Amino acid sequence: MKVGIVGIGHGKFGRRDDATVQELAFEPFKEALDDSGLSKEDIGATVIGSSPEYHKQRSLPGVVAEYLGMNPQMTYLTEAACASSSAALHNAVAYIKAGIYDIMAVVGAQKMTELTTPEILALMGRVGDVQWESVFGTTFPGYYAMYARRHMHDFGTTEEQMAKVAVKNHAHGLHNPNAMFQKEITLEKALGSRPVASPLKLYDCCGNADGAACVIVAEESKAKSISDTPIWLKGMGAASASMSVLRRKELNSIPSAVEASKQAYEQAKVEPKDLHLAEVHDCFTIAEIIAYEDIGLAKKGEGSKLIDEGQTYRDGKMPVNVDGGLKAKGHPVGATGASMTVEAVKQLRGEAGKRQVDGAELVLTHNVGGIGQYCFVNIYSR
Amino acid sequence: MTLELGKVSFVTATKTKEYLDYLEKGKLAGTKCKSCGALHFPPRADCDQCMSSDVEWMDMESKGKIVTYTTIHVGPTGFEDVVPYTICMVELEGGGRLLGWLDEAKEEDISVGQDVSVVLKELEGDRVIYAIRL
Numbered sequence: 001m002k003v004g005i006v007g008i009g010h011g012k013f014g015r016r017d018d019a020t021v022q023e024l025a026f027e028p029f030k031e032a033l034d035d036s037g038l039s040k041e042d043i044g045a046t047v048i049g050s051s052p053e054y055h056k057q058r059s060l061p062g063v064v065a066e067y068l069g070m071n072p073q074m075t076y077l078t079e080a081a082c083a084s085s086s087a088a089l090h091n092a093v094a095y096i097k098a099g100i101y102d103i104m105a106v107v108g109a110q111k112m113t114e115l116t117t118p119e120i121l122a123l124m125g126r127v128g129d130v131q132w133e134s135v136f137g138t139t140f141p142g143y144y145a146m147y148a149r150r151h152m153h154d155f156g157t158t159e160e161q162m163a164k165v166a167v168k169n170h171a172h173g174l175h176n177p178n179a180m181f182q183k184e185i186t187l188e189k190a191l192g193s194r195p196v197a198s199p200l201k202l203y204d205c206c207g208n209a210d211g212a213a214c215v216i217v218a219e220e221s222k223a224k225s226i227s228d229t230p231i232w233l234k235g236m237g238a239a240s241a242s243m244s245v246l247r248r249k250e251l252n253s254i255p256s257a258v259e260a261s262k263q264a265y266e267q268a269k270v271e272p273k274d275l276h277l278a279e280v281h282d283c284f285t286i287a288e289i290i291a292y293e294d295i296g297l298a299k300k301g302e303g304s305k306l307i308d309e310g311q312t313y314r315d316g317k318m319p320v321n322v323d324g325g326l327k328a329k330g331h332p333v334g335a336t337g338a339s340m341t342v343e344a345v346k347q348l349r350g351e352a353g354k355r356q357v358d359g360a361e362l363v364l365t366h367n368v369g370g371i372g373q374y375c376f377v378n379i380y381s382r
Numbered sequence: 383m384t385l386e387l388g389k390v391s392f393v394t395a396t397k398t399k400e401y402l403d404y405l406e407k408g409k410l411a412g413t414k415c416k417s418c419g420a421l422h423f424p425p426r427a428d429c430d431q432c433m434s435s436d437v438e439w440m441d442m443e444s445k446g447k448i449v450t451y452t453t454i455h456v457g458p459t460g461f462e463d464v465v466p467y468t469i470c471m472v473e474l475e476g477g478g479r480l481l482g483w484l485d486e487a488k489e490e491d492i493s494v495g496q497d498v499s500v501v502l503k504e505l506e507g508d509r510v511i512y513a514i515r516l
């Protein structure tokens with residue numbers, strides 16, 4: 001049995017001082033209902049994807065489901081750091097395939113700006129293994145910086161190539177009204193930005209944002225009756241890797257991403273060359289270059305070539321992150337996975353407006369949680 | 383008074399607490415699984431290879447090579463007063479990896495693959511860090 005996506009919604013990402021997290025969640029949920037033509041009574045259950053430590057409100061699904069009018073149906077949270085709503089989608093599809101529910105809603109919602117700077121800095125200090133790593137002051141950018149340094153050493157990747165990823169994704173973000181930043185940047189500006197964790201600079205890092213996105217999925221026959229253009233989940237890979245980076249053999253590749261994409265390609269019976277678009281997890285510019293390699297768009301060590309040659313621009317041979325990626329769109333961690341799925345669906349329906357990739361028939365999303373502790377790779381088709 | 387590892391610590395209750403006694407004697411210690419022989423560093427109380435919990439302590443080498451490194455300019459809570467600091471990942475001779483702070487050298491002086499030694503250096507407040515020296 002196939003599972004189809006029949007409704008999508010995407011809120012505005014950015015600093016949302018105007019809304020609570022449940023109000024943020026309402027925006028894409030309502031939009032997804034309208035998009036599908038369903039009413040909320042048709043939805044069997046909700047799964048909420050979010051990273052709970054950012055919220056003042058404890059136990060987020062309680063308040064979100066109440067605000068969406070989705071009581072008394074089942075609801076709960078999935079947590080996989082930055083991949084929490086991809087985990088939620090994985091869950092929802094499993095329920096549908098098991099025949100427990102016919103239609104489910106996945107809501108990724110995150111409010112990151114209600115914490116004070118000291119609270120954010122305290123959280124930042126506990127992103128790695130707290131027993132053996134955080135005691136030396138590791139940070140989220142610091143981990144990807146260690147990956148970047150190693151990738152540079154092993155393959156000759158340069159800071160300029162990383163900066164080019166930022167320039168591209170900002171150029172793409174210009175055409176996404178839901179993006180946090182709709183402003184182009186120059187290579188000079190990216191390269192000249194202040195150091196955060198060497199070799200990564202401010203413009204190598206995505207922005208913390210508030211935001212929410214929603215995806216409604218349905219069992220095959222229901223999907224066909226609900227929608228004229230259901231989008232099918234052809235492959236869904238999911239994998240994990242050690243919390244501690246000390247236990248990773250190589251520091252130039254995210255092992256969970258390699259494994260999850262292998263699963264997704266096998267299920268979908270397609271190869272990387274068949275893709276028309278990939279939305280990848282560019283929490284840092286180096287992460288996009290590593291993603292090119294991990295999902296097979298480039299050979300290992302040759303990811304930087306794709307950006308050097310401009311192949312991953314919207315009009316290039318293999319467009320990547322045409323919605324601006326995490327870099328320009330902003331990264332409300334729990335909403336990012338659902339946001340990628342929304343973009344995949346828009347592109348496959350041909351509804352992406354100025355950022356439409358011509359002839360997009362096969363799209364991949366690559367959503368990494370943490371520093372690759374979790375990874376979900378999905379392949380979608382019309 | 384037992385030493386604590388790192389500038390800030392988060393975990394005190396652990397089955398590997400004896401590690402701190404070794405640190406106090408100036409030693410890096412790992413655990414070796416008595417059942418399958420797997421070496422664990424950082425130490426583990428339970429072997430994830432064969433699932434045995436029968437492990438013994440063993441001394442680790444203090445020399446190794448740099449695997450990767452970064453200089454942190456925006457530090458988390460408790461580290462604001464020491465930025466910028468350079469974190470090195472070191473692979474010890476004979477196995478095991480750790481993170482530590484580059485000491486008595488600058489980021490410009492180091493590279494991936496370089497030989498270094500790990501020195502236990504005490505900080506204020508009965509704390510000890512791994513100082514990475516050329």
Ligand SMILES: [Zn+2]
Nearest residue numbers: 415418429432
């Ligand atoms: Zn064992």
